[in-house]
Structures are given as C-alpha cells and as structure tokens.
Amino acid sequence: MKKWFNSGTPWVWLNAGAVTLCIIMVVGLLSLIAVRGFSHFWPATVYEFTYHQPDGEVITVIGELTRSEVQTAVRMREAGHDIPADMELVERHLFKQGNRDLTRRDFMWYHDHLMEDKHAPADILVLERWEWGDFYGRLLQVKENGEVIADQGETMWDEFRQRLSRSQELSARINQLERYDIGSVNQRMEQVRLDERRMELRQEAMSPDEAEQEQMRVAALRQSLDDEYAELYDYLLQLRQQNLRDSIVARTMEGTEVTIPMANIVRAYQPNAMTTWEKMKHYAEEFKDFITGYPREANTEGGILPAIFGTVLMVIIMSIVVTPFGVLAAIYLREYAKQGPIVRTIRIAVNNLAGVPSIVFGVFGLGFFVYFLGGNIDRIFYPEALPSPTFGTPALIWASLTLALLTLPVVIVSTEEGLTRIPSSIRNGSLALGATKSETLWKVIVPLSAPAMMTGLILAVARAAGEVAPLMLVGVVKLAPNLPIDGNPPFIHLERQFMHLGFHIYDVGFQSPNVEAARPLVYATALTLVIIIVALNLTAISIRNYLREKYRSESD
Numbered sequence: 356m357k358k359w360f361n362s363g364t365p366w367v368w369l370n371a372g373a374v375t376l377c378i379i380m381v382v383g384l385l386s387l388i389a390v391r392g393f394s395h396f397w398p399a400t401v402y403e404f405t406y407h408q409p410d411g412e413v414i415t416v417i418g419e420l421t422r423s424e425v426q427t428a429v430r431m432r433e434a435g436h437d438i439p440a441d442m443e444l445v446e447r448h449l450f451k452q453g454n455r456d457l458t459r460r461d462f463m464w465y466h467d468h469l470m471e472d473k474h475a476p477a478d479i480l481v482l483e484r485w486e487w488g489d490f491y492g493r494l495l496q497v498k499e500n501g502e503v504i505a506d507q508g509e510t511m512w513d514e515f516r517q518r519l520s521r522s523q524e525l526s527a528r529i530n531q532l533e534r535y536d537i538g539s540v541n542q543r544m545e546q547v548r549l550d551e552r553r554m555e556l557r558q559e560a561m562s563p564d565e566a567e568q569e570q571m572r573v574a575a576l577r578q579s580l581d582d583e584y585a586e587l588y589d590y591l592l593q594l595r596q597q598n599l600r601d602s603i604v605a606r607t608m609e610g611t612e613v614t615i616p617m618a619n620i621v622r623a624y625q626p627n628a629m630t631t632w633e634k635m636k637h638y639a640e641e642f643k644d645f646i647t648g649y650p651r652e653a654n655t656e657g658g659i660l661p662a663i664f665g666t667v668l669m670v671i672i673m674s675i676v677v678t679p680f681g682v683l684a685a686i687y688l689r690e691y692a693k694q695g696p697i698v699r700t701i702r703i704a705v706n707n708l709a710g711v712p713s714i715v716f717g718v719f720g721l722g723f724f725v726y727f728l729g730g731n732i733d734r735i736f737y738p739e740a741l742p743s744p745t746f747g748t749p750a751l752i753w754a755s756l757t758l759a760l761l762t763l764p765v766v767i768v769s770t771e772e773g774l775t776r777i778p779s780s781i782r783n784g785s786l787a788l789g790a791t792k793s794e795t796l797w798k799v800i801v802p803l804s805a806p807a808m809m810t811g812l813i814l815a816v817a818r819a820a821g822e823v824a825p826l827m828l829v830g831v832v833k834l835a836p837n838l839p840i841d842g843n844p845p846f847i848h849l850e851r852q853f854m855h856l857g858f859h860i861y862d863v864g865f866q867s868p869n870v871e872a873a874r875p876l877v878y879a880t881a882l883t884l885v886i887i888i889v890a891l892n893l894t895a896i897s898i899r900n901y902l903r904e905k906y907r908s909e910s911d
Contacts, residue, residue, distance in 0.1 A: 385885065392882030395875035396641040398626040398634050401481060401491060402450070403608070404473035406465055409437040416465065417479060417491045417608040418450030421871065423467075442468070449871070453481075453489040454607055461488055462871040477628040480605060483621040485651065488872060495612060496604040515623070518601040522617035525598040532591050535842070540584045542843050547577050552739040645879060650834065654863050655873045659880055661835050663887065665751070665853035666820060668839055669830075670891060672755035672849075673762065673819050674812060680759070681766025681815075682801075682808055688767070689774045690796055702771075709764035717825030720757030725749055725829060745850055751839050752849035754830030758822060762815035769814065773807020774800060802902075809899035813892050820888045823857040831858045833866075856884040 359365070399419045406416050428442045438445055446467040455461040482490040496506045497514045505511035554561075554569050561569070598618040606612050624637060648658025684705075692698045729747035737745040746752075777800050785795040823831075832852040839851050860880050867873040 388878055388882050388885060391875065391878035393879075395879045396638045396645065398481075398624060398629060398637050400475050401479045401626055402473055403476050403479065405471045407469045407471070415608050415610075416450065416452060416463075418452035418463070419491075421449040421451050421462065423448045436466070439468075451489070451871070452608065453491040454487075455869075456487040457607060457609075457611065457613070461869070475627045477625065479627055480623065480625055482605075482615065482623050483656075484615075484619050485621055486619060488652065488656065488869075490605065490615065492605040492607045492613075494603060494605055498602045498604065498614075500600055501602075512625075515603060519617055519620060519623055522598055522601060522620065525594055526618065529591065529594050529598065532587060532594070534837075537584065537587050537591070538837070539843055540580055540587065544577070544580050544584070547573060547580065549739045550576075556739060646883070650859075653867065654834065654859065655867050655869055655876060659854075659856065659859060659883065661838060662854040662856045662859040662880070663883065664838050664840075665831075665835070666856045666884070666887060667891075669751060669755050669758070669853065669855065670816055670820050672752070673758045674816060676756060677759040677762050677766055677815055678808070678812055681763050681811065682770050684763075685767045685770035685774065686796070686801070689771050690800070705764050705767050709768070712824075713761060713822050714824040714828075716757055716761045717828040720753055720760070720825060720829040721749070724753040724756055729753065748850075749828065749830045749832075749852055750850045751830055751853045754826050754853070755849075757825050757829045758819040761822065761825065762819055765814045765818065766808070766811035769811025770804065770808050773804035773810075776807070777803050806899045806903040809895055809902065813895040813899070816891050816895060817888055820884070820891065821857055823855065823861055826855055826858060831855045833858075833862050856880055856887070860884070 401417060401419050403415065403417045406414050408414060423446060425444050425446050428438045428445050431438050431445050436445075447464050448467060448470075449462055449464050451462055452458070453461045478493055480490075480492055480494045484490060494511065494515060497504045497511055497518065499518075505514040550573050554566070554573065558566060595618075599616060601617040602614050603617065604612055604614050622640075626634075629637065645658050646663070647660050649660060650662075651657040688698060688702060725747060729744065729750070732746040733741060733744050781799060781803070782795055785799050786792070790798070830852055832854065835852055835854045837848075837851065839848050839853055840846060841848070860877055863873045863880065864870075864877040
C-alpha cells in the first residue's frame with residue numbers, strides 16, 4: 356500500500372475523479388437548462404377532468420399539466436388539506452388553467468385521488484393574449500361588429516383563423532406606427548425643444564436678425580412635425596378602429612361565456628388536435644417570436660430581443676475598450692518598466708484587483724463614470740437639456756466602461772504570461788540581426804503573444820456577459836422601450852439604458868408577481884445567455900487558434 360501511495364497513482368485517480376465530477380456537474384447543469392429551455396415552446400397537451408372538492412362540489416377543470424409531486428399525507432394534513440385517514444402518500448398535480456382575468460390565478464394544485472375522467476378533448480382552444488396571459492376554453496362563435504358570422508363546425512375554425520390573420524397584420528402595422536414612425540416624430544420634436552432652449556441660452560450672443568431667423572426656422576420645423584404627427588395619429592386611430600371589428604365568444608371551464616376581441620389575441624391553436632408536424636411548426640414560430648420579439652406583461656411574456664441586443668452590444672464595446680488598454684499595460688509592465696519594488700507592487704495590485712467584488716466596480720462606475728464624467732459632459736456639451744441628464748445617468752457606455760475596468764486585470768495577466776513565455780533566443784536573434792528593441796517588440800514579440808491576448812479576451816468576455824450586479828447601478832433597466840441602435844441620428848445611442856439577459860433572468864425569476872408563469876421563461880433566457888457566451892467564446896477561440904498557427908509557422 357505504501358509503495359502504491361509513493362508511486363503517485365492515488366493522486367492521479369483523485370485528480371481524474373475531481374475532473375470527472377466537475378464535467379458531470381457542468382453537463383448536468385447545461386442539460387437541465389437545455390431541456391427546460393427548449394421544452395418551453397412545445398405546445399403541451401391540455402387536459403379536461405372532473406374534480407371532487409372537499410366540500411362535495413364537483414367541478415370541471417381544463418388545464419395544462421405543469422408538474423407533479425408526491426407528498427406525505429401527514430404533511431398535507433398539517434397544511435390544512437382533508438386527506439383520508441388510510442392514505443400515507445398523496446400525489447398532486449400543478450395545472451396551468453389560464454384565464455387570469457377571470458379567476459385571478461392561473462396555476463392550481465389538484466390531488467390525484469380526487470380527479471376523475473381525465474382526457475384530452477380535441478376542441479380545447481388555447482389563446483395567447485396581449486394581456487392577462489393564456490386563455491383556455493372552447494370556441495363558440497365568431498363575430499363581426501357584434502353579429503355572429505360562424506358558430507359551429509370546421510367553418511367556424513377556418514373563419515376564426517382567417518380573421519385572426521387579418522387582425523395580426525393590423526396589430527403589426529399599429530406596432531410599427533407606434534414604435535417607429537410616431538416615435539421618430541417624438542424624438543425630432545424633442546430635438547426642436549432643445550434647439551429652442553439652446554437659442555434662449557445663446558440669445559445674448561446673437562444679433563436680432565439672427566435670433567428672428569432662428570425662431571422662424573424652429574417654428575416652421577415644429578409646425579411641420581405637428582402636421583406629420585397629426586396625420587400619423589389619425590391613421591393610427593383608423594387602424595385601431597378596424598382592429599376592433601372582429602371578436603369571438605368562448606366558454607371557460609366554469610361554463611362562463613366571454614367575448615374576446617381578436618385585437619387582444621397574439622396566437623390561437625388547438626394543441627390536442629395538432630399533428631406532430633403542426634406542433635413542430637408552432638414550436639419554430641414561438642421560438643422565432645421569443646428571439647425576435649419584445650417583452651410584455653412585466654417581462655413574463657413575449658420575446659427577449661432587447662436583452663439579447665443589449666448584452667451583445669455591451670460585450671462588444673467592452674472588448675473594444677479593454678483589449679488595447681490591457682495589452683499596452685502588460686507590455687509596459689513586462690518590456691519597458693524597470694523591474695523593482697514598485698512594479699512588483701503594481702503587479703500584486705493588478706492581481707488583487709481581479710478579486711474585488713463586482714458590486715464595488717458598480718459603485719465606482721456610478722460615482723466616477725455616471726455622476727462625475729457624465730455630469731461634466733452634460734454641463735459642457737448639453738446645457739440646453741439640463742436638468743434632465745443626457746450622459747449623467749446610467750447608460751450603455753458607462754456599463755461597458757465599468758465592465759472593461761472589471762475585466763482589465765484578466766487581460767493584463769494573460770498578456771503578461773504570454774510575453775513571459777516568448778523564449779529569449781527569439782529576442783536575442785532579432786536584436787542580433789540588427790532590429791531595434793521597438794521593432795523586436797512590435798514585429799516579433801507582440802504577434803507571437805497574440806494567442807495569449809486572445810485568451811485574456813475570452814476570459815473577459817465570459818465574465819462580462821454574465822455579470823449583473825454592477826450593471827444594476829450603471830446602465831441596465833427592467834424594460835427598455837427602444838434599442839440602443841435605431842434610424843434616428845446619431846443612430847448609435849450609447850447614452851440610453853439597455854436590457855441585459857442576466858438582469859432579465861433575475862427580474863423574471865425573483866421579481867415577477869407570477870413565479871410559476873415565469874419559470875419556463877427563466878430557463879429559456881438562461882439557455883439563450885449560455886448560447887451567446889459560447890458563440891462569443893468560440894469566435895474568439897477560432898481567432899486565437901488562427902493567430903497561433905500563423906505565427907507558429909512564421910517563427911519556425
């Protein structure tokens with residue numbers, strides 16, 4: 356045994372076991388996220404069953420099975436449930452029964468031993484609505500301006516789908532008009548207001564003729580924008596009126612007949628009657644809407660496009676800032692600075708900086724970037740907008756700079772390690788051939804250490820994409836009405852707040868009023884964040900491998 360320990364074999368097995376355990380945990384976590392995330396978009400079967408209430412009342416339940424669990428009868432009795440004395444275990448099921456506007460809760464637990472006649476009728480209708488979540492029930496009538504158009508058979512379903520398509524087209528045009536066309540006019544009106552304010556501040560420096568001409572120009576521009584806004588608003592009212600034309604009447608599981616305007620329906624389907632191909636098509640449409648759509652219902656419904664866009668843009672800006680600063684700092688510390696106590700102290704400080712809690716960087720970014728730097732920019736360049744801040748408020752640019760500062764030690768350390776690994780024979784050979792120290796550094800040493808720089812950038816991207824705490828102070832917001840890039844000058848709006856996938860997960864998972872409804876969305880968003888980080892890292896790894904092979908062949 357002693358000989359076996361002295362041979363080092365136990366440590367090999369211990370290390371191999373630790374690596375295996377780590378891989379299993381990582382794969383398990385990713386598998387859990389992938390399974391829960393991808394299954395969010397699949398149209399689940401909707402069941403109908405009768406349920407015996409403890410008071411003897413028998414009700415009909417329509418809902419989608421979310422999950423099941425087994426509890427001890429003792430625990431259920433202690434929780435106040437009426438459980439038969441001969442039962443030791445109780446199986447219960449959580450059903451999503453929708454209709455939040457009618458029942459005030461769209462998830463409910465039901466005990467398995469009180470359920471009867473559980474089946475999946477083909478005529479169950481599921482509506483994804485703009486407000487109040489999903490609706491479950493049966494379609495009874497299709498109406499136009501209050502008059503019944505169809506009330507039975509396949510004709511009713513076809514008529515409903517045809518009119519729903521028309522309503523969806525109108526909703527898309529209304530959204531385009533409100534978000535982009537009228538939004539653009541509002542932004543130009545705000546610019547005119549700032550021009551007027553700027554003219555007031557410069558009034559003493561302007562001659563009377565110049566002031567009069569400027570006032571006429573601004574007045575003409577304002578009148579033009581008012582006319583354009585009035586025309587767009589009239590068109591918007593016409594579209595809204597057209598969209599109120601069609602409606603349906605549906606029956607809930609309680610037997611209540613409700614009228615639902617088609618303008619309030621995002622998507623309608625009958626999951627129990629769908630074939631596998633129709634379910635796959637539905638899955639693809641929902642996934643596309645999730646990636647390209649905007650959130651709604653306090654982020655518990657809709658898509659995550661603003662969060663994806665904000666995360667990727669912030670990481671790109673952070674990478675553009677941190678890479679040159681980190682590389683130059685590392686080159687100075689390794690190649691130019693005189694190695695002594697001061698440089699060693701700086702190197703220790705840089706290494707320790709990587710261990711500072713990220714929220715500390717957030718507090719520093721809020722004080723220095725937002726209040727000091729942004730506030731001074733506002734006072735110097737945007738006095739007409741004060742007291743409303745332009746750059747003196749949390750924004751995309753300050754979040755990117757804060758994360759650049761947070762990840763700077765990673766790039767410096769990786770670059771220094773890369774410079775250290777360059778053999779001295781290469782330096783001496785270059786100097787012996789007549790190259791200066793500068794030429795040796797920038798044409799030989801730096802290109803050969805480029806893979807190490809890319810490694811530092813990969814680590815920086817991975818950390819920056821997942822950080823949330825500092826962003827809550829310097830730029831991220833729960834719901835951003837506009838993307839940081841649009842068609843209005845200057846087209847890239849770094850002064851805007853933005854949405855981030857990490858904060859979106861936190862907000863939906865822990866701040867949502869409807870936790871059960873938000874749970875699948877958390878997994879889907881987490882899966883999207885993992886995919887984006889992997890894609891960014893794979894891009895950087897491919898660049899690093901290309902540089903490594905290129906300069907390895909050249910050095911040979």
